[in-house]
Amino acid sequence: MDIRRPRGCGVEDGRSGEGWHVESTEDASPTRIMAKVAILGATGRIGSFAASAISHIPHVSELLLVGRSGREEYLEGLARDLMDSFAARGTDTRVSWSCETEDVAGSDIIVCTAGVPRQPGQDRLDLALENARIIAPTARTIGRVAPDAILFMVSNPVDVLTTVALDYSGLPHQRVFGLGTHLDSMRLKSLIADYFGVHVSEVHTRIIGEHGESMVPLWSATTIGGIQISNLPAFSQLPTDEMVETVKNTGELIIRQKGSTIFGPGEAIATLVRTILGDENRILTISTYIRKEVHNIGGVCIGVPARVNRSGVFPVPILIEKSEVQAFRQSVERIRSITKEVLERLENTDEIRSSG
Ligand SMILES: NC(=O)c1ccc[n+]([C@@H]2O[C@H](COP(=O)([O-])OP(=O)(O)OC[C@H]3O[C@@H](n4cnc5c(N)ncnc54)[C@H](OP(=O)(O)O)[C@@H]3O)[C@@H](O)[C@H]2O)c1
DSSP: OOEEOOOOSSTTTTSOEEOOEEOOSSOOOTTOOOEEEEEETTTSHHHHHHHHHHHTSTTEEEEEEEOOTTOHHHHHHHHHHHHHHHHHHTOOOEEEEESOGGGGTTOSEEEEOOSOOOOTTOOGGGGHHHHHHHHHHHHHHHHHHOTTOEEEEOSSSHHHHHHHHHHHHOOOGGGEEEOTTHHHHHHHHHHHHHHHTOOGGGEEOOEEBOSSTTOEEOGGGOEETTEEGGGSGGGGGOOHHHHHHHHHHHHHHHHHHHSSOOHHHHHHHHHHHHHHHTTOOEEEEEEEEESSTBTTBOSEEEEEEEEEETTEEEEOOBOOOHHHHHHHHHHHHHHHHHHHHHHHHHHTOHHHHHTO
């Protein structure tokens, strides 16, 4: 075994550094394409847990933890702690850290969890402009230094920030997406499975639209054991409105109870990264730019079912019930108007224009 300190990214000037990489005596499987994943906002609660969750994915050979200038010591400590976890687990993943966004060059996937989180009682959309001012210059740098990467937005409000990231990075729309309503869909799935007393894998359901107040549950696309849920006699008793309210309020409830959501979003992020790197072609509900895939509604980034693989995300054209179309249209219009306002205000922000 060769223990070495790899060439650093900015180690010399003290801004960043690298951990230690234990090289395996065996090459990676020839059929497995190894990948570098960068996490922006790695010093945050979701960023640091996501780093650990992502490190479990066999395709990930290298993790880059990116934080703000002034957080060098924390990043160094996080890298050491993760390396210890790899040692305990017996895996061979390289970890490095940096305070420079430019160091994401060469990454296959860049996960962005940087931004100000919601405070108790604060709506995700209140955050829009504040976080857009952080994301816009970052996305512009990513587009310049990592033009082949997939950019995965987590920061809220995720639908609005996915459009900001798409616009400012200049990357193709299939390679910029957001966590969207994936976690909301998983929360609903879990509630339905619990109600019917079945394993979660027996339930398929989706929530589309905004990751927030105007989200739209697709009961027309919900099955249990392959049976359309409305064909089950028990469906008439199902407290559907109550379940959707629970899904809408879960994030805020967790924030109120323990300060932040961590494990749910962290595992959801890892699922998406695994699906991409494994080229799995799973259909997951994420925020992506739609043109007319849902009843000709489009022109914005919002949560819809998409096929996810190594090339990126591809929205699946769907037909849904009339009431669902109406609710989805309202959700799209709400996100469209906030996104438009945020983009216009960003355009007028001198610091962002001049950073181009
Ligand atoms: N889409 C979803 O389903 C979902 C779910 C949960 C959370 N989220 C969102 O994910 C984001 C992270 O949440 P969290 O709980 O991890 O928050 P957190 O613990 O406060 O972490 C925020 C991260 O962003 C960094 N940051 C803050 N201000 C910054 C700035 N001006 N420039 C660059 N980086 C900055 C922080 O750096 P420092 O450590 O230096 O402060 C930290 O790394 C939030 O926007 C949250 O709303 C999304």
